[in-house]
Amino acid sequence: MSSEKRTRQDASGEPRWLDTTEQHAWRNLVEAFELLMRRLDKDLRANFPIGMHEYELLVRLSEQPEHTMRMAVLADEVGMSRSRLTHIVTRMEKRGLVSRCSIPEDGRGVNCTMTEDGHALLVEAAPIHAAGVREHLIDLLDEHEIETMRDTFRTVNAHMRTQR
Numbered sequence: 001m002s003s004e005k006r007t008r009q010d011a012s013g014e015p016r017w018l019d020t021t022e023q024h025a026w027r028n029l030v031e032a033f034e035l036l037m038r039r040l041d042k043d044l045r046a047n048f049p050i051g052m053h054e055y056e057l058l059v060r061l062s063e064q065p066e067h068t069m070r071m072a073v074l075a076d077e078v079g080m081s082r083s084r085l086t087h088i089v090t091r092m093e094k095r096g097l098v099s100r101c102s103i104p105e106d107g108r109g110v111n112c113t114m115t116e117d118g119h120a121l122l123v124e125a126a127p128i129h130a131a132g133v134r135e136h137l138i139d140l141l142d143e144h145e146i147e148t149m150r151d152t153f154r155t156v157n158a159h160m161r162t163q164r
Helices: 020-047 052-062 071-078 082-094 116-136 143-161
Strands: 068-070 098-103 106-114
Touching (some): 052 071, 052 098, 052 106, 068 071
């Protein structure tokens, strides 16, 4: 990537405005993401007592040893503020889907652990979620477009993770 692409201003100090193609790409990304997330959330909520945020937390926990993650790491991985994560985890804890406990080695740290009920719900919800992702995204694209999407967002994710 050239240094010009990385700057927010051109040589004269003016903002580097998006051209028409870039603006359409940006707007389509934002709109498509919002519409897709709403649809996937709606599909989950129609069948289960969770939406996309809760589902994503359960997925992340399911991928960890002992289905446990430090709350701060979980917040970073799902791109939520710690306070928003705490609010969602509190609701999930009341429903028996997760539990929290202090980390003995660290007086300030807290772990979040998926319970057996949370795991059972995830196993039941996963086929509905996968079908929605496939129907509303994956099956609309050819193999090259999927690879391009993967590579594009890998680059964006890596960049954004260095900006924290």
